[in-house]
Amino acid sequence: MSEELRDEIEAINSIYGDGCLVPSSDDNVYILKPPGESSSLRIQFPTAYPEEPPTVIGTNSTGEHGRKGDAARELSLFCQALGNVYQPGTVCLFDAIEELGRLLETLAPEPQDEPDPAPSAHEEDSADDVTPHELSMKEPPWVMSDPFVELRSTFVARCAAVSSTAEAEAYLQHLLASDKKVRTATHNMTAWRIKGPNNTTFQDCNDDGETAAGGRLLHLMQLMDLWNVMVVVTRWYGGHKLGPRRFALINQAARDSFVKAGLVTEPSSSSKKKGSGK
Structure with a gap:
């Protein structure tokens, strides 16, 4: 483990709480639980990190109370956040977590004054969580x-x-x-x-x-x-x-x-x- 990664792990857990970023049973793979989200992400750090970027290798769990589709959505947004902030030679997880929060706020639905209309028969027959x-x-x-x-x-x-x-x-x-x-x-x-x-x-x-x-x-x-x-x-x-x-x-x-x-x-x-x- 590089000194930069060791310091980053300590900083992330100090800022967001113990257990936010912890090692898994696989070499160089860590479990990241972004604050406020229902899913955990598996992130692999190359030995040359931060000269080389980390790799997001999937979700670790969806949490007991996560809605269907949450894990895939959060994975997609975190991948986007990581791509937005990573710069070779600079640790990036803090910036990626903050960028994820910004993206989630941007995509948050606007409050509605009226309830959504009842779904049509065609929509009821569709898969769960499928949008128009x-x-x-x-x-x-x-x-x-x-x-x-x-x-x-x-x-x-x-x-x-x-x-x-x-x-x-x-x-x-x-x-x-x-x-x-x-x-x-x-x-x-x-x-x-x-x-x-x-x-x-x-x-x-x-x-x-x-x-x-x-x-x-x-x-x-x-x-x-x-x-x-x-x-x-x-x-x-x-x-x-x-x-x-x-x-x-x-x-x-x-x-x-x-x-x-x-x-x-x-x-x-x-x-x-x-x-x-x-």
Whole structure:
């Protein structure tokens, strides 16, 4: 740990309270709990910090009282704040936390004199926390994989180019709002890696109930050195447990979408993958 980072940790905890910035079980990874927010963020500091920027590697928890979608929103805003304030050679967490507060104040809704109108039948059928903007936005530039089928479970991946965590989250919400078949699938596992301003980098993943699947997707993207792209792998459960085999199918579907999008040069399979059922 550099002297600059040690001093910064002490200063952050002195200003915002003990436990605001604490080490995790992973090397060089710290858990940041921004004051007043419901989510904790995982931040990795390179050995050359502050000459090199820290990396936001996802959320750590959403808190017991956080609303659905809060974690993704706070992650996106903190990534934006970090990109706004980081300068090579200068510690940045205090400025990033303050910038996050400014962004939250800017985006706070204006008080309303009248209650919101009741949602229409179409809105009630949409995914939770989906806004009219997400329903009306232009279709994201998804590139789909072939379906991979084994023991009646079906896996389909979609990837798309993204330039910010906010865009990635908006694409996911649009997909869930506009495609009922995807919205009602058993799992929608996601991962993304994004390069931001001032050499900042952001990456995150979500298992959506398929334990460890999001992390494996993110690891695949790291191995393939993919940036400014997101992937969503949808699984419809077929009634038969696949065990560890499911992770291979998830990664195969993701890889196939990357190939079809021209992000890698490896050949893709032209036929569906079907198991023997034994």
